[in-house]
Amino acid sequence: MANQLFVDLYGCDEILLNSEKDICEIARKVVSDIGAEIVEECVHTFEPIGITYFAVITTSHFSIHTWPEYGYAAVDVFSCGEAVADRIADSLKETFKATEINVGRCERVIGRTPERS
Numbered sequence: 481m482a483n484q485l486f487v488d489l490y491g492c493d494e495i496l497l498n499s500e501k502d503i504c505e506i507a508r509k510v511v512s513d514i515g516a517e518i519v520e521e522c523v524h525t526f527e528p529i530g531i532t533y534f535a536v537i538t539t540s541h542f543s544i545h546t547w548p549e550y551g552y553a554a555v556d557v558f559s560c561g562e563a564v565a566d567r568i569a570d571s572l573k574e575t576f577k578a579t580e581i582n583v584g585r586c587e588r589v590i591g592r593t594p595e596r597s
Contacts, residue, residue, distance in 0.1 A: 482540065482560040482588040487569045489553040491579030497548040498529050506575055507533050510568060511542050514559055553578075560590060 496502050500523055511518055521535040533544040539559040546553045553576055557568065569583045 482558065482590055484556065484558040484586040484588065485568065486584040486586070487555040487557075487572055488582040489555065489572060489576045489578040490551060490581070492546075492551045492553050492576040494548045494551055496576060497546040497551070497553055498525075498531065500525050500531055503531050503533050503544055503546065506572075507535060507542060507544055509575075510555075510557065510572070511535060511537050513568060513571070514539070514557065516542075516559060 504521075504523060507521070508518065516537040516539040519536045519538060521533070523531065523533045525531050529548045531544070531546045535542045537559070541556075541558050543556045544553060545555075553572075555572055569581055572578070573581045
């Protein structure tokens, strides 16, 4: 079983959302918090604003996409590790100074066809 967590963060600190250094630090902390390690990472800063961060991690992948002009960040964590905890969403809300979050989760069955109801 693998889990994918989708976190939409609204009302975020616009300066933080456009700081490549801060986005990389946040990503590295979250990856560590889920018990994974970064295998390879890529970050791109757009002109005039916005950042996309992507990491291949030992348990799958992690990404952050920012839209500073809207105070918005989208974070995806896909991991076949133990479980991607919802507490990560709370940590992201605090870190990005978001006023609102929307969290989605998808469980993926690996290695067999899921039973249909």
